[in-house]
Amino acid sequence: MTGNGRHHAGRAAEEIAERAYAAKGARVIARRWRVAGGEIDLALRDGPLLIIVEVKQRRRDTGADSPVSAAQWRRIATVAERLWTEHPDAHDATGCRFDAAIIGSDGALTIVEDAYRPGFG
Numbered sequence: 001m002t003g004n005g006r007h008h009a010g011r012a013a014e015e016i017a018e019r020a021y022a023a024k025g026a027r028v029i030a031r032r033w034r035v036a037g038g039e040i041d042l043a044l045r046d047g048p049l050l051i052i053v054e055v056k057q058r059r060r061d062t063g064a065d066s067p068v069s070a071a072q073w074r075r076i077a078t079v080a081e082r083l084w085t086e087h088p089d090a091h092d093a094t095g096c097r098f099d100a101a102i103i104g105s106d107g108a109l110t111i112v113e114d115a116y117r118p119g120f121g
Helices: 003-023 070-086
Strands: 027-035 038-046 049-057 095-103 109-116
Touching: 003 027, 003 038, 003 049, 003 095, 003 109, 027 070, 038 070, 049 070, 070 095, 070 109
Parallel strands: 049 095
Antiparallel strands: 027 038, 038 049, 095 109
């Protein structure tokens, strides 16, 4: 798959995840929120809770291995701290949860809530 094809596939995966969270009542406050040092795929509010979602698309079944490494989660958490303090719809959140939204090769969505627990939130 070319870089452009991966970009479009990534956007489609994010849209699938976004629709699933919206169906549960969460409200998107940021998509692909980028600062020096990293990016957050989706940031949502569910009442007082800030939800940070890392979206991954799997082109093949790779078993139970997590598609997000510990180093990636640490970078995402660092960016999330900035979003929490800088984004007008995030700074008053009373808690933060980190989820992984995994789109399988068959298009099925698996949401892993609390996939990572940093030292804040």
